[in-house]
Amino acid sequence: MGFNSKVAIVTGATGGIGQQLVAQLISQGAKVVVTGRDASSCALLEERYGDRLSALAGDITATEHCQALVEHAVQRFGGLHLLFNNAGTIPRGTAIETSDEMWDSALAVNLTAAFKLSRAAIEHMRSNGGGTIVNTASAWGLYPGPAHLAYCTAKGALIAMTRSMGRDHATQQIRINAVCPNEVDTPMLRSGFEYRGLDAKKALRELDNTVPLGHVAQPQEIVDAMLFLASEQSRYVTGTVLEVTGAKAVY
Ligand code: NAD
Secondary structure, rough: OOOOOEEEEEOOOOOHHHHHHHHHHHHHOOOEEEEOOOOOHHHHHHHHHHHHHHEEEEEOOOOHHHHHHHHHHHHOOOOEEEEEEEEOOOOEHHHHHHHHHHHHHHHHHHHHHHHHHHHHHHHHHHHOOEEEEEOOOHHHHEEEEEEHHHHHHHHHHHHHHHHHHHHHHHHEEEEEEEEEOOOOOOOOOOOOOOOOOOOOHHHHHHHHHHOOOOOOHHHHHHHHHHHHHOOOOHHHOOOOOOEEEEOOOOO
């Protein structure tokens, strides 16, 4: 699709989907700013990608860090065109199993961080010719799966935020969309197998059989949809959510 001379911020860059996304963006010519809580993981990414990637460690739930990330992209690479709100955390449990901390962290990482970073990015994009934001939501935000109350609620709100922001900022040539994957073969999915005491290989094979297209998504299959939404090829698409599920229905 070609992202030559584009500058992107990616959150959750050390995760299964995030690593693949960063690799693709860089291989297609973009310069990428990443962030994370752990400075050593950030430094490793800088080592791997040299002058095409710059990391700023910090807390994406903090307003000041979100503003600093946008300033960093502008100072280091001369602008900001693409934002991927991809970081996510998945506390597990029904209402009675969900502590205040689980609830707060689900909303802070999956929703509030995306709001604060989008707000900071939009402030820059609206006076610099526009831009594109892609949020990693979830099919579970549309059709909640069992016993993940805080996660499903946060992703559902992220979907509403995407639609609302997409509408508000279209006149400023800022496109805002989301992908909604079902299961993706990443550490997040595998942590669920561990949580339930399942053998990961066997559980993955069984899950493959539940997907009409025949297999649980690989990160690249989600990244391809994210890159479409970030690219010129989707230039008339905004305020939408794209289900990338292999036709697996949650209900
Ligand atoms: P992952 O666990 O491999 O990656 C999650 C990333 O989010 C990591 O880089 C992690 O460091 C980051 N993160 C978590 N908590 C954070 C915090 N407090 N502050 C900053 N960063 C934090 O999982 P993944 O599958 O690559 O997840 C990427 C996105 O895809 C998430 O938003 C997730 O909800 C979404 N998603 C995943 C699946 C799936 O089955 N794997 C399905 C639907 C949606």
